[in-house]
Amino acid sequence: xxIATSYLTTPIGLLELRGSDxxxxxxxxxxxxxxxxxxxxxxxxxxxxxxxxQLRAYFGRELRDFSLTYAAGQGxxxxxxxxxxxxxxxxxxxxxxxxxxxxxxxxxxVRAVGAANGQNPxxxxxxxxxxxxxxxxxxxxxxxxxxxxxxLEFERPAFQQSLF
Numbered sequence: 386x387x388i389a390t391s392y393l394t395t396p397i398g399l400l401e402l403r404g405s406d407x408x409x410x411x412x413x414x415x416x417x418x419x420x421x422x423x424x425x426x427x428x429x430x431x432x433x434x435x436x437x438x439q440l441r442a443y444f445g446r447e448l449r450d451f452s453l454t455y456a457a458g459q460g461x462x463x464x465x466x467x468x469x470x471x472x473x474x475x476x477x478x479x480x481x482x483x484x485x486x487x488x489x490x491x492x493x494x495v496r497a498v499g500a501a502n503g504q505n506p507x508x509x510x511x512x513x514x515x516x517x518x519x520x521x522x523x524x525x526x527x528x529x530x531x532x533x534x535x536x537l538e539f540e541r542p543a544f545q546q547s548l549f
Contacts, residue, residue, distance in 0.1 A: 391433045395444055396539075397532045400508070402440075404432040408454035411506045412436065414528040440509065449476035451510045459506055463494075467501035471511040477540045481519040503527055509536070 403411040442448035505513040514536040526533035
C-alpha cells in the first residue's frame with residue numbers, strides 16, 4: 386500500500402497530510418515549510434483530497450465536525466480509546482485531561498491520557514487542542530501552544546469573544 390503526502394496552507398502554518406486508499410493516517414503541523422507547498426494531483430488518494438476540502442471548510446468557518454475515512458491500526462488500544470473521545474469535545478468547548486480519564490473510568494490515568502493526546506496523529510481533525518489542564522491552563526500541544534491558543538480562540542463563539 387502506497388502512502389501519499391499532500392500539504393495544506395492554513396492561517397497557522399503548513400499542514401502535512403498523509404494517507405492511502407485505506408484512509409487518512411496523519412495530519413501534522415510542519416515548522417519548517419521551506420520548499421514545500423500545497424500539492425493536488427490525481428495521484429493523491431481521495432481521502433487526502435477530502436481531508437483538504439474539509440480542513441479548508443473548517444478554517445473558512447463552514448465546518449465544525451470532520452467526517453473522514455481513517456486508516457485503522459494506529460496507536461495502542463489505550464491511545465485509540467483516548468483519541469476516540471476527542472471528537473466528543475464539541476467545537477468551541479474544552480475538556481480537561483481529567484475529564485477524559487473520568488470518561489475512561491480511570492482517574493489515575495490523567496498523565497497517560499495526556500501522553501496519548503500528545504501522540505494524536507490527526508491534529509485538528511481529532512481535536513486534541515480542545516484538551517486543557519484541570520485548572521483551565523493551556524498545556525502541551527504537539528503543534529505548539531501558540532497554535533493551540535489560536536485554535537481555541539478561533540473556535541470560541543462570537544458572544545464569548547465579545548466578553549473579553
